[in-house]
Amino acid sequence: MSADLPLEEPPGRLSEPAGPRDPDVYNRTYRRWDVYFAIVFAATFLFVLSGSDLGTGPRVVAVAFFAATAPWYVLVGRAVLLTEGEDQPRAVAYLVGLFLLFVVPSALVGETRIAIFALTPQCFMLLRMRRALIAVTVINIAPVVVWALVERPDSGDLFFNSLFAVVSCAFSLLIGSWIIMVLQQSAERARLIAELDASREEVARLSAAHGALAERDRLSREIHDTLAQGFTSLLMLVQAVESELDHDMPLARGHLGLMARTARENLAEARALVAGAGPADLDGSSLPDALRRLAARHGEQTGS
Incomplete structure (x- = not known):
């Protein structure tokens, strides 16, 4: 790892990294959380309705507050879980509202605290690790504190409820932080795999x-050799024509025609190389035929 990597605290989600995500992510991942939250809320609601010996007024207040958590999650929570990053204002506002709707009935009816098992995962989803741990601690301890201030229970009930809150808080913190650690390791492995794929x-x-560069070098050398050979042949023919102009005009004309043919053949050869085809002499003929033509051309050019 590079020594200059940022030391910022890693994200604390139980699912995807922070930031907006594809809408299909919700269908693939958060549907299962919907089912889980619905089961916990429904079970808690049943316990609240059939719970401890409590007057009608407090029970109605508890039911009303806790019932409001369902539309709060459906109308606000799902969208926040899907689109918001950690510690974003909407995420924090949603969790604060959810806590307020939870703490009142949990102080009135102890059975409401079962909903902690649905609230805790959302804290880890929407907050970074440090803030998530603080929020989970508050969610577990605050209902007991409010209940103790309102009800003034005896020492036995206070001890039992406090012990339950501490155990629940410790369990939530341990499981939540462990899951976050596992997911962070998985995300790191996924990042390393992505880097390896990119390197490959x-x-x-x-x-x-x-x-491609080697092929261009090879092609340039072949074109250079072809043009150099053609220019050498033309130079030899020019010298021959110069010596024949004064005393053998027919032979000079023949060499001029040979110069034109040599130029055309070299042009065709260069074009064939650029086009990626084989040598022009091999086009439509065998290697022996091409060699015979090459030998005959050399004989014409040199007179041997």
């Missing part, structure tokens, strides 16, 4: 570029 693609791209 870069190596393949560089190899292809190197191959």
Whole structure:
């Protein structure tokens, strides 16, 4: 790892990294959380309705507050879980509202605290680790504190409820932080795999570029050799024509025609190389025929 990596605190989600995500992510991931939250809320609601010996007034207040958590999650929570990053204002506002709707009935009816099992995961989803741990602690401890201030229970009930809150808080913190650690390790492995794939693609791209460069070098050498051979032949023919102009005009004309044919053949050869085809002499003929033509042309050019 590089020594200059940022030391910022890693995200604390139980699912995808922070930031807006594809809408399909909700269908693939958060549907299961919907089912889980619905089961916990329904079970808690039944316990509240059939719970401890409580007057009608407090029970109605508890039911009304806790019932409001369902539309609060459906109308606000799902969208926040899907689109918001950690510690975003909407995420914090949603959790504060959810806590207020929870703490009142949990102080009036102890059975409401079962809903902690639905609230805790949402804290880890929407807050970074440090803030999530603080929020989970508050959610577990605050209902007991409010209940103790309102009800003034005896020491036995206070001890039992406090012990339950501490155990529940410790369990939530332990399980939540462990899951976050596992998911962070999985995300790190996924990042390393993505970097490895990108490195392989870069190596393949560089190899292809190197191959293309080598092919261009080979092609340039072949074109150079073809043109050099053609120009050498033309130079020899020019010298021959210069020596024949004064005393052998028919032979000079023949060499001029040979110069034109040599120029055309070299032009065709260069075009064939640029087009990626084989040598022009091999086009439509066998290697022996091409060699015979090459030998005959050499004889015409040199007179041997």
